[in-house]
Amino acid sequence: MDAILLWPGQPVLSLVVLWLASALALWVAREPMRELFERLGKHLEESLDAAGRWCKAAAEELRKRSRSALLAAGGLELQSKLEKQFQRIDQGFSERLGQYSGLHRQLTDLLANLEGDYQKSGDSPPDVPGWAGAVESIAGIPSSDDPNVKKILEGVKRSLDEAQKKALDTYRKDTAERHRILERMRPLWKDARGLLEGMSEAVSRALETTTRVNGYIDDYGRVRNDDRAAARALTFSAAKLFAVSLLVLGVALGGAFVNFQLIALPMSELVPAGARLGGVPVATISALVIVLMEVAVGVFVMDLLGFTELFPRLAHVSAGRRRLLLGVALGGLFFLAAVESSLAVLREMIVEADAALKHALAGQEGTIAAATTSRIPVVGQAVLGFVLPWIVAMVAIPLEMLLDSSRHVFAWLAALLASGAGSLAFVLARVARGLASVLPSLYDAYVSVPLRIERALKRGREEASAREEGAKPGRRARTKLELGEETGS
Amino acid sequence: MRRTALLALAASLALSCAEGRRYDQAVCVLVDVSGTYADQKADVVRLLKRDVLPALVPGDSLLVIRIDGQSYEKANVETLLTLDARPSQANAQKLALAKQLDAFAAADSIAKHTDIRGAIMLGAEYLKELGSGSRVMLIFSDLEEDLPRGMSRELAPTELEGVEVMAVNVKRLSHDGRDPDVFRRRLTAWQERAAASSARGWRTVQDETRLAEVLAEVRES
Numbered sequence A: 001m002d003a004i005l006l007w008p009g010q011p012v013l014s015l016v017v018l019w020l021a022s023a024l025a026l027w028v029a030r031e032p033m034r035e036l037f038e039r040l041g042k043h044l045e046e047s048l049d050a051a052g053r054w055c056k057a058a059a060e061e062l063r064k065r066s067r068s069a070l071l072a073a074g075g076l077e078l079q080s081k082l083e084k085q086f087q088r089i090d091q092g093f094s095e096r097l098g099q100y101s102g103l104h105r106q107l108t109d110l111l112a113n114l115e116g117d118y119q120k121s122g123d124s125p126p127d128v129p130g131w132a133g134a135v136e137s138i139a140g141i142p143s144s145d146d147p148n149v150k151k152i153l154e155g156v157k158r159s160l161d162e163a164q165k166k167a168l169d170t171y172r173k174d175t176a177e178r179h180r181i182l183e184r185m186r187p188l189w190k191d192a193r194g195l196l197e198g199m200s201e202a203v204s205r206a207l208e209t210t211t212r213v214n215g216y217i218d219d220y221g222r223v224r225n226d227d228r229a230a231a232r233a234l235t236f237s238a239a240k241l242f243a244v245s246l247l248v249l250g251v252a253l254g255g256a257f258v259n260f261q262l263i264a265l266p267m268s269e270l271v272p273a274g275a276r277l278g279g280v281p282v283a284t285i286s287a288l289v290i291v292l293m294e295v296a297v298g299v300f301v302m303d304l305l306g307f308t309e310l311f312p313r314l315a316h317v318s319a320g321r322r323r324l325l326l327g328v329a330l331g332g333l334f335f336l337a338a339v340e341s342s343l344a345v346l347r348e349m350i351v352e353a354d355a356a357l358k359h360a361l362a363g364q365e366g367t368i369a370a371a372t373t374s375r376i377p378v379v380g381q382a383v384l385g386f387v388l389p390w391i392v393a394m395v396a397i398p399l400e401m402l403l404d405s406s407r408h409v410f411a412w413l414a415a416l417l418a419s420g421a422g423s424l425a426f427v428l429a430r431v432a433r434g435l436a437s438v439l440p441s442l443y444d445a446y447v448s449v450p451l452r453i454e455r456a457l458k459r460g461r462e463e464a465s466a467r468e469e470g471a472k473p474g475r476r477a478r479t480k481l482e483l484g485e486e487t488g489s
Numbered sequence B: 001m002r003r004t005a006l007l008a009l010a011a012s013l014a015l016s017c018a019e020g021r022r023y024d025q026a027v028c029v030l031v032d033v034s035g036t037y038a039d040q041k042a043d044v045v046r047l048l049k050r051d052v053l054p055a056l057v058p059g060d061s062l063l064v065i066r067i068d069g070q071s072y073e074k075a076n077v078e079t080l081l082t083l084d085a086r087p088s089q090a091n092a093q094k095l096a097l098a099k100q101l102d103a104f105a106a107a108d109s110i111a112k113h114t115d116i117r118g119a120i121m122l123g124a125e126y127l128k129e130l131g132s133g134s135r136v137m138l139i140f141s142d143l144e145e146d147l148p149r150g151m152s153r154e155l156a157p158t159e160l161e162g163v164e165v166m167a168v169n170v171k172r173l174s175h176d177g178r179d180p181d182v183f184r185r186r187l188t189a190w191q192e193r194a195a196a197s198s199a200r201g202w203r204t205v206q207d208e209t210r211l212a213e214v215l216a217e218v219r220e221s
Helices: A011-028 A030-122 A131-139 A147-224 A228-264 A282-304 A319-361 A376-393 A396-446 A448-471 A473-488 B002-017 B038-055 B087-106 B116-130 B174-178 B180-196 B208-220
Strands: B025-032 B061-067 B077-082 B134-140 B163-168 B201-205
Touching: A011 A030, A011 A396, A011 A448, A030 A147, A030 A228, A030 A396, A228 A282, A228 A319, A228 A376, A228 A396, A282 A319, A282 A376, A282 A396, A319 A376, A319 B038, A319 B087, A396 A448, B025 B038, B025 B116, B025 B208, B038 B061, B038 B087, B038 B134, B038 B208, B061 B087, B061 B116, B077 B087, B077 B116, B116 B134, B134 B208, B163 B180, B163 B208, B174 B180, B180 B201, B201 B208
Parallel strands: B025 B061, B025 B134, B134 B163, B163 B201
Antiparallel strands: B061 B077
């Protein structure tokens, strides 16, 4: 502060003189400065306006590209879904149609059996024609005392009784036979009902599939027609996929970290423990490599199983080779899991040995005996060491989801950022315009003293000249006339 | 030709990726067994077992030298051991070493004179030969040198090059209690000697429980 004072002993005077000198200097440069403010404001406003427009255009372009990429991706996905559905329908129909002839034959046989049985159940032995009427007529002859007649009538009665008894027996037999046939029909009816239910289920499944296919075709149509709603739905779907895959990937990374911690220590038994690479122990790097190998094998397995498509060339491999590769990959994964499991057991042994050594060196040999009796930690670590590689191997699925959805999400974010930057540039352009209009007034306020003096001098000069004009009437009249013309115009 | 160029490129990449720096550590322990410090021997061994041995990792070396009236002799090397690269083997070695240290503590040999510089020279030679990534010399003594008549000991200007010297558990003598300046001057004199011999550093460790931490710090620095 003292450096700018002209007279350090008199700061107020120094500041007043400085202010006056600066005000005078700025008053002298007032016109060019005002022009500078105006031009600067205008340039800034125009530049920021242009930048804002460019940002908005870039955001729009990004949005368009993102939308078309999203729609293309959505279209491809729907196409793939449709293909899968058609394949299923094709397989289903071939299978069902193949089965249909057998089913039909089965049903026809069943119905024929049922009909036959039904017929049989309705059959009964015919009565002898006129036999009953004859017997009734004879039975109606009044009894006489003639022993021959009596004998005949008794014989007829006996015959009638026997015939009735026989008829009753026959009726009972027939009824029992009908019941037996009807009893035999029950499982046939059940079979028929089961077959019809199966057919009904197959039909409803086919209807369900066709409804799903209809939905996909509708979606596909909307995507093909560049529908905004479809694009919005796809954007939301991509964002949701991104969030979910990020979460799952985070969890999988946590699993990988636990896995890594399980094998990092025992790896020092397998590789030179003291060696380092880039400051990191080789044992740690080896453990990391094993975990990464599990992830790599997992990616292959998931690709070969058809869950992911990270390596498109694998999709074109023939089924036989695919099975072979899958077997090799699964074998490798099993081997790694077994190695990890044994390393986990080794880890526990090393930890126990270290603890025992420390206690022995400190002269407390008996204190850890109780802690080492439980085998639960060893078993737990072995199981964890075996299971974790399989879980880590599944990281390929969320990884692919993340890769697929991230480009859409990042494009959307970039468009949002560009749009935000554009809006900010517009706001700054307005601020620049405002400043360009405010700064001259502030400038004038700072140089107000010399400005007022200038204006007072100018006014005095004008008044003096006006007085001079008043002394010359002709000239004054002309001036008034001129003034009147100017006012009129 | 092309294959050779590719091989050369791969070899150069592998070499550039390989770690140039060594992280193994050699610890040389000088234990005073002369009259004024002989009573500390058991404590020193306990401290070595409790704090120094567990801090050693596979590949590290430990050298224990006895300070007596004639320290610059091979017979003064109580133990010299480089730990195996496998942790399980290294643990077994540590246990065996602990037994040797116990035997050393049990031996009741008290020296009449104190040849500290002789032990330093012997230790420095061993450390140089081991060529570990970091070299540390721990001196367990009262730092009161008492050479026999006619003995000459002079540290070379590069005697302790690259060696971090630490005075641990320095015992205060009776006259130190009367005038602490005597003790402080003695420490300063040793610090100057270490600096004159191009030692990497000199420090006195009062809290022995921090030894493992200090050793790890030297290893990483």
